[in-house]
Structure formats: C-alpha cells, structure tokens
Amino acid sequence: MKILIVDDSKAMRMIVRRALRQAGFGDHPVEEAANGKEALQTIASSPPDLVLADWNMPEMSGIELLSALRRSKCQVTFGFVTSESTEQIRQVARAAGAAFLIAKPFEPEAIRQAINQALR
C-alpha cells in the first residue's frame, strides 16, 4: 500500500510518518507533498492507495484536493489529519468523500484504527 502524506508542515509530515511506523505501517512506501497542488502532481505520476492530508494549507487546501480528485473520478482512499475537528468540518469531509478525519494532536493508535477501518 503506497501512502501519500500531504501537509505544509515538514514537522507534521515527520510525525505522521513516525505514527505510521508505530501503527504497524512501517513497511509501506510513503511519499510526501507540501500542499494540494503538489499532491495532485504526485498522484498523477505515482498514484497512491491512501492519502493522508491536512485541511488548511497554502496553494491548495486538503478539501480542495479531495474535491479535485473526486471530480477527476479518482477514488483513492482519502483521510484528513488536521487540527480542524469540529462536527461541521467532519460533516463536510464525509460529504466530500473522506473516509476518516483524525484530529491533531493524535496518537498512533488513532491512525491504526482509522486506516484499518477505511481499508476493511
């Protein structure tokens, strides 16, 4: 399973990578992008099986990225890892086709549960 982490914070990309390892996904190849635009380019050239994206990013937000992917008929499994965690945001994420939303700060167990449920 190829995983793409999309976050404008290099530190947070490192933390998500670490959490993936701790959650038992350390053997899976991981790529990174710093915003939605970069992610679209990466997805076009090397389609992942799972996208883990932040919500608020410069250039292109996570929800704009998800909308663009669904418009182009890309059905990659998509989850948010974001500090945005209100019920309203969760509803918007679900309506747009996100499989899950993990609120920052998070523990590796949250990553493990969300991914396992989404891929079940």
Next chain:
Amino acid sequence: MSWPSLDEWGDALLVAADELATWLGLGGCNVVARVEGVSPDLPGAWIDLRGTSASLTLALLSYPEAGSLLARSMLSLGADDALAAEDIEDCVREMANILAGRVKREMEARDATLTLGIPWFSEAQSALPAAVAHVRLGDVPATVVLTLGRRDDSAGS
C-alpha cells in the same frame, strides 16, 4: 445569544494548551499568571481565527531556548540532536495551529462560523492589546496570547 467574552476564549485556549502539553509528553499546562495587557515582545507563532462573533489572533510565544525544547518534545529529539532554526519555527507554527483548532472545537457551540488561517512565525510582534497567560508546558516556560476584535465593534452596531 451572547458572544463569548475574552475570558471564555482564554479558558478555551488553556484547555487547548493543556491538551497540547500532554500530547508533547510534558505532563500538562500550568498557568503561572493570567493578565490582560499587551502581547509580550517574544518570538512565536500566530494564527487567525475568524467568525461571526469575533476576529481573534492566537499566539504561542517563548524564548528561543524554550521554543527549541518544545520542538524537540514534538519531534522526540534529544538535547544533542541537530535541529535547524527553520524546523523549530515550523514546529511552533504547527503547535499554534493545533491550539487554534482545539479552541475552535471548544467554542463550536458558541460560534459555528469560525475559520482557521495559516499560522505564521514572527521574531517579534509589536505590542497588541491582548489576553495573556504565562504558562509552563511541563517545565518549559511559554506564553499564550489572544487578541480580540469584535466583528460588531467594527460594524459600529
């Protein structure tokens, strides 16, 4: 419906700071002093939180050594591990982002229109009228700040 007071926003920020400090493995947040005044002239990360009720800017400020300690906690790095200044700033921005997201969730019932901006790091910010809490995130001294401009104040109603 009454809009949240500055104290209520401050309470939400301290809930967020406690959760952040716990996540960092620092054992929670203790308030050393809580004052209304102006934001201290310290480096740190700022983030806007805009809604119908208020236009807020939230900050996490600290002396550079403390910022480095917080970043090392976030990245699980030891005292001797290399850490570039830009990576410390990135970590502190992300911590401000986490604080703002938690404040937004805490206040969702009072104002469901809140939106988060993109955090930015500033070496020093000119003094702004603010609610200030000097805290300890574990043993690390830091300051959390809220500036508040009421939307209805600016509209003059």
